[in-house]
Amino acid sequence: MGGGALLVAGTTSDAGKSLVTMGLCRWLARRGVKVAPFKAQNMSLNSMVTADGAEIGRAQYAQAQAAGVEPRAVMNPVLLKPGSDRRSQVVVLGRPVAEVDAVEYRAHRGRLREVVLDSLAELRAAHDVVICEGAGSPAEINLRAGDIVNMGLARAADIPVVVVGDIDRGGVFASLYGTVALLEPADQALVAAFVINKFRGAVELLEPGLARLAELTGRPTLGVLPWRPGLHIDPEDGLALDAPRPGARAPYGRQTLRVAVARYPRISNFTDLDALTCEPGVVVRYATDPGDLADADLVVLPGSRATVSDLAWLRERGMADAIVRRAREGRPVLGICGGHQMLAREILDEVESGAGRVEGLGLLPTRVVFAREKTLARPTGVAYGQPVRAYEIHHGVVEVLGGDPFLDGCRVGAVWGTTWHGALENDGFRRAFLADVARCAGRDFTPAPDVSFAAQRAAMFDTVGDLVEEHLDTDAVWRLIEQGAPPGLPTLLSGF
Structure with missing residues (x-):
């Protein structure tokens, strides 16, 4: 079977599964353990391109x-990228x-299950430990029959499970108890802690609740x-955009540079900012x-x-x-990838939206x-005399007909467009x-x-x-990683 494993599940989306998985990976790596992350199936519009050109x-x-x-x-062998409320692009390896829509996706589940289990086995063979991350909640019982990322994965690979609860939302004890109680007995047997x-506050205030939760479930809280x-x-x-972002409430001043980012419904790769x-x-x-946008x-x-849909949203809202x-x-104004496409004179789309010719912002x-072929690449270039390393993920191909060169796109006056994600992560270029933006805006700002x-x-990470x-x-x-879930964990009354 190879190395040990642990599955980090959560009571809800954004409970902290990704952060706990990352923290466990960092902790183990600092101890000299060869560790890898794993998420069998991810639904996300924030993706990245690996060195060999794969999207995860x-x-x-x-x-x-x-x-x-x-x-x-x-x-991350299966990545789902929603393009609307009903349809998603399926990215495999x-x-x-x-x-597909949700119904059509069922036809792929058998093959995807094999891909997921083979990928996990490959990682476990090459690493001492694999820290797996679940998706949403394992108690989404309407999805359990086809599950390959939560308890379906844990059962198939005999992996112990830790459930993370977000106390900032409230109701954390009920959420943790209810998550276990809704699972069938064989699933409950793998939920270990x-x-x-x-x-926020003194941990001592939680201790009576933690003790009672352990009495009711037979499972400890690890921290x-x-x-x-x-x-x-x-x-x-x-969802992460609903939480306070670093600097988002900083006071304005003459030396403050104000950036407004359009938050359209299908915003992707907002990690660029x-x-x-x-x-x-x-x-x-x-x-x-x-x-x-007024004071930006x-x-x-x-x-x-x-x-095309998000461009229509901008028009509907007057933005x-x-x-x-x-x-x-x-x-x-800066456009990145899809935003760059919106700045064009015209968009011809028979692939993503099927809308045909659409007028851009011009x-x-x-x-x-x-x-139809998706571009996945890790380009390099130079702008403002500074080296730039970036990545590309797109179906829309931008033909530049004029303007001044800017990375792979162009600039006209104070409008810039590029298809490259991650360019702003390059310190010199950023x-x-x-500095150029501040000059154009008349702002006394020096990076x-x-x-x-x-x-x-x-x-x-540290x-x-x-x-x-x-x-x-x-x-x-x-x-838990070495020995698995302890035997004899109590089964809560669940109705199964």
Whole structure:
């Protein structure tokens, strides 16, 4: 079977599964353990391209970095990318294979189960430990029959499970108890312990509840992780945008650079903007209304999984007119990937939306044609005299018909467009770009000369590893990894 394993499940989406998985990976790696992350099936619009050109969830990419191993497609063998409320693109081992709705997806489950189990076996054979992350909640009993990411995976591979509950939402004890109680007995037998996340206050106040939870379930709580502001490391979905972002409430001043990011329904790879939040004096806020753009020095149109649909959303809300107006006034606008496509004169899409010809915002001399083949690449280039390393994930191909060169796209006045994700993570380029934006906006802002996005990212990995090491019973965690779920765990009344 190979190395040991542990599955980190959660009572809800955004309970902290990704963070706990990352922290466990970092803690183990610092102990000299060869560890890898694994998420069998991920639904996310934040993705990344591996060195060999495969697309995986951005969270799994970050977890691999925290573990000190090269990110690989087998760490996230199935990635679902929603393009609407009903349909998703299915990416298998890094390559898109189908566009399906929930009913059509069932036809793929048998094959995907084999891919998932083979990928996990490959990772376990090559590593001492694999830390698996669940999805949503294991108590989504309507989905249990076809589950390959929560208890279905745990049962198939005989992996012990730890359930994470988010106390900041309230009702954490009921959520933890109810999660176990809703499972069938064979699933309950693998749920070995709990972790409480995002606690603000004195842990002593929780102790009576923790003791009672252990009495009722026969399962211990391995620790209580305290709330840490600013830990937004490559979240999987837009729920993370509802939480306070670093610098989002900083006071304005003449030396503050104000960035407004369009938060359309299918926003993707909004992690591109994380590099801006690490800059002192830069305030990043997400916009859903024209008024949110009024005092911005820079408006960013980020990536989108549904370019034509999200462009229509901008028009319906009056934001498109506001963006065009500010661009014609010489006020800065940046489009990235899907946002770059929106800036074009025209979009021809028979692939993603099937809408055919759609008029773009007309702010750049470009034309977009959607191709059936997805581009997945790790390009390099130079802008403002600075080296840039980036990544590409898109079906829309942008033809540049004029303007000044800007990475793979172009610039006209104070409007920039590029298909490259991750460009702002390059420190020299980011500083030069922000200085140019400040000049165009008439803002007295000078980027800090010594900010390193990579160093701040590594420090956050260590912070998450410290949380695990300092606040969890790591000896108990290690016993679960080595020995599995203890025999004889009580079965709660569940109705099964």
